[in-house]
Amino acid sequence: MEHTSLLERILRGTLISLILIFFLFPIFWIFLMSFQTNEDILRIPPSLFFTPTLSNYTALITGKLVSAAGTLDIAFMNNLWNSVLLSGVSVLISLLLGVPAAYAFARFKFPLSEDIAFTLLSFRFAPPLLVLLPLSLYYQQIGLTDTYVGLIWVYQLISLPLILWIVRGYFEDISPDIESAYRIGGHSWLKTFTRIAVPLAGPGIAAAGLLAFIFCWNNFVFALVLASASKQPVTVGSLAFVTASGIQYGQIAAAIVLSITPTLAIALWAQRYLVEGLSLGAVKG
Secondary structure (H helix, E strand, O other): OOOOOHHHHHHHHHHHHHHHHHHHHHHHHHHHHOOOOHHHHOOOOOOOOOOOOOHHHHHHHHOEEEEOOEEEEOOHHHHHHHHHHHHHHHHHHHHHHHHHHHHHHHHOOOOOHHHHHHHHHHHHHOOHHHHHHHHHHHHHHHOOOOOHHHHHHHHHHHHHHHHHHHHHHHHHHOOHHHHHHHHHOOOOHHHHHHHHHHHHOHHHHHHHHHHHHHHHHOOOHHHHHHOOHHHOOHHHHHHHHEEOOEEOHHHHHHHHHHHHHHHHHHHHHOHHHHHHHHHHHOOOO
């Protein structure tokens, strides 16, 4: 039985604590900033002691931002809803398309299958600015500029390749003998896919969906160019806090706290699927 000395346990605990402080301190500081005024935030030297205020959250929820330049109307809650709608629908559509496609690429070998799969993956390699100009011109011609459908469509460039490749690797790690044994009983390919393959690949599908949701949520460039303020997500809507009287750091911090809450809640709920899916599904063998 392996025993650890007291000194080793102290060193290990100290190192883990330092790592946690290093990664979590920025989040902790932003959380504190969300309860401070601009005067407290810009104070030199900074201090952990201040009089907390809920004015930053009140401004976001009511849509009224009070600054030295006057009262400004902001649509942060609408932007937050847009992020939930765009990211959620995009990932749902990508799962409906990507999971069957991933199964097909994993189980069936057909001409140019690897080339097609790599072409889909290459959409993740290309920088957004490469396709932004032609996409904007096409959207103007077919009437998809400043529409939810147009943004959801372009978000597929972000989520679909990611889901396809992660879930494909997970399907490849599932033994085909399990599906063959089920099919011997007279079941169709569709029943084998929905009742055997999909449940076994559940962690990989959950991990891919979560990562795709995060990538869609953090998208900035496409929504900035292809949509107006009423349909832009929270990443673009946060630009409203850069006003003529200066940058509203308190409101920005409060917006960050509110905007990471949905993704953080989903990540905490699905963290075991995320770890298992990435460790078993993304790497074959």
